[in-house]
Amino acid sequence: QVQLVESGGGLVQAGGSLRLSCAASGGTFSSYAMGWFRQAPGKERSFVAGMSRSGLSTYYADSVKGRFTISRDSAKNTLYLQMNSLKTEDTAVYYCAQSQLYSAGSNRDNYNYWGQGTRVTVSS
Numbered sequence: 272q273v274q275l276v277e278s279g280g281g282l283v284q285a286g287g288s289l290r291l292s293c294a295a296s297g298g299t300f301s302s303y304a305m306g307w308f309r310q311a312p313g314k315e316r317s318f319v320a321g322m323s324r325s326g327l328s329t330y331y332a333d334s335v336k337g338r339f340t341i342s343r344d345s346a347k348n349t350l351y352l353q354m355n356s357l358k359t360e361d362t363a364v365y366y367c368a369q370s371q372l373y374s375a376g377s378n379r380d381n382y383n384y385w386g387q388g389t390r391v392t393v394s395s
Contacts, residue, residue, distance in 0.1 A: 273297040273384040275367045280389030287357050287393075293350040293367030293386055300348040301326070304370040306382060307341060307352045309363035309391075316366065318377035320352060328374060335361075357393045364388040 279291040291307070306321035320331045320341040329341050340353040350367055368375075368382035375381035 273369060275369060275384055275386035277365065277367050277386045277389040280365060280391045282392045282394060283357055285357060285359055285393055285395050288353070288355045289357065289391060291352040291354065291365055291367075291389060291391075293352075295348045295350065295367075295369065298369075300343070301345045302371075304372055304375040305341075305343065305350045306368045306370065306375055306377075307350075308366045308368055308379065308382075309361075310366070310388075311360075311363040314363075316379060318379070319365070321375060321377065322350070323374040325373075330376070332377070354391070357391075359393050359395050362391060362393045364390050 274296045276294045304324045307319040308316050309319050310316040318332050322329050322341050338356045343350045366388045367386040369384040370382045
């Protein structure tokens with residue numbers, strides 16, 4: 272049974288940074304593509320960043336390119352999202368997701384497992 276647990280969310284001022292973590296258990300971490308999504312109040316869950324199974328390919332939503340970085344530590348079975356230059360519009364609950372595909376892209380339907388989410392609030 273795959274389990275994903277996010278952490279690292281919190282309150283930060285605009286322009287600040289946060290690093291989210293996603294601890295995975297119940298599967299072989301490097302066998303899955305991974306992704307981060309977010310859901311702002313009153314909006315649908317949207318893609319933020321993704322990484323292929325090999326870890327060699329990463330991709331980002333246009334809104335976060337150049338500010339966010341997805342990475343992983345396979346030895347720790349942990350996925351990260353480094354968020355810099357945060358904006359108020361980055362306020363959302365952030366979810367980690369895992370896919371059995373080699374590269375899952377931005378489509379939510381490609382992801383099989385989801386964490387419970389961690390809340391990020393960016394104040395002005």
